[in-house]
Amino acid sequence: MKKNLALWTWGVIAAPLVYLAFVWNQLPAIVPTHFGPSGEPDGFGPKWTLMILSAISVGMYFFMKYVPKIDPRLDQAQLSKHYPKLILLILTFLSAVHVLVIRSAIQRVTDELFINLIFVGVFLLLAGIGNYLNNIKSNYFVGIRTPWTLESESVWRKTHQTGARLFFAIGIVGALVVVWLPGVWKIVWTVGLTMLTTFGLLIYSYVVYRQEKSN
Template sequence: MRFDNEIKLNKLTVALLIIYWLISASFYPALPDLVPTHWNIQGQVDNYSHKAVATLIMPGLPLFIYILLTVLPILDPQRKNYQKFAPTYNKIRAAIVLVMMLITLLPLLSALGYNLDISLSVRLIICLLFIFIGNYMGKIRHNYFTGIRVPWTLASEEVWHKTHRLGGKLMVAGGLIALLSLLAPPTSGFIITMAGLLLPLVLTIIYSYFLYKKLV
């Protein structure tokens, strides 16, 4: 049953990638030659790309990420461990791909005339992804490509396990704090968002180092 669910999730992800690319390509005739593709922390456009890039090339990024995240476990020296958390890995992969589809779709919608706060929308999507991954961090098993990979977590499975359990909790807390920053003005909100996303990672790495020193 678990294996069947994994296959269904992978098929759904691939189907969404195909549908997403077709939708993006269908926008091409209606778009201006130049499409805004980057916004600063104030929510102002600071970079443009040709509509061919925005509708045909940028939508290929989620596909590239899907392929990369599919290949990495095969290349990992600890690839056997992926079987121990395959459902978790597949959910994380699907979530990351979905987020990339949403982020690359937003500029197209904006260029079509939809009144969107792109900077705020991207921060919201990233915060939700951070919280989602945090909920699954404790289930990630020892490997070289996924999770918090520093010398001391790679050197000890016990350090790896305890680090990811704490890291997951801190990521959820940080993600929730980052969500609150969406209510703040753009500049201070951006700073709070970055703090909510980066501090949990820094604290988790520091914790893993001292835990390793304690155990060895």
């Protein structure tokens, strides 16, 4: 299972590069490299810069895979049996964005469609993270790390159980709503909903911790 997940992960990382090689001669010398809130490109560069996104994915893979291993708590328990799936999920999102950017450099995707695909992808990523969040064990690198969740195993568990439900819910609801919002309100909706949920979980972990200490 671990071997298959590793193969899938490297396949996801390589897919945009394979696509880029296939369409290389179709790309103009100067391509869009950055997009504004409206989906309109506001940054340009030579076409080789499109490979940078794959370099970011590779760096992200090694960071997520190996940095948690220096956590002293992982000597006692593994982070999560589903953690490799979480890595695959995040890298799949990055690769999908990479392919979309390459495609838009060949044939302009309408600004509204481009921006909707990005924001829907972000919310589906949050829903996917929520699906795996509940299984992550206490550690210093991954999860909802507050002073109170790191202090208590039970506070960690309760906060992540609640967080898993909340992130899955805002992921689904957010994706359904964001496509109907105009322009900058997509950003307000996405950032606002994510920050509200994160701040709510911060308060929740403190309240649960205080209740535990009182008891």
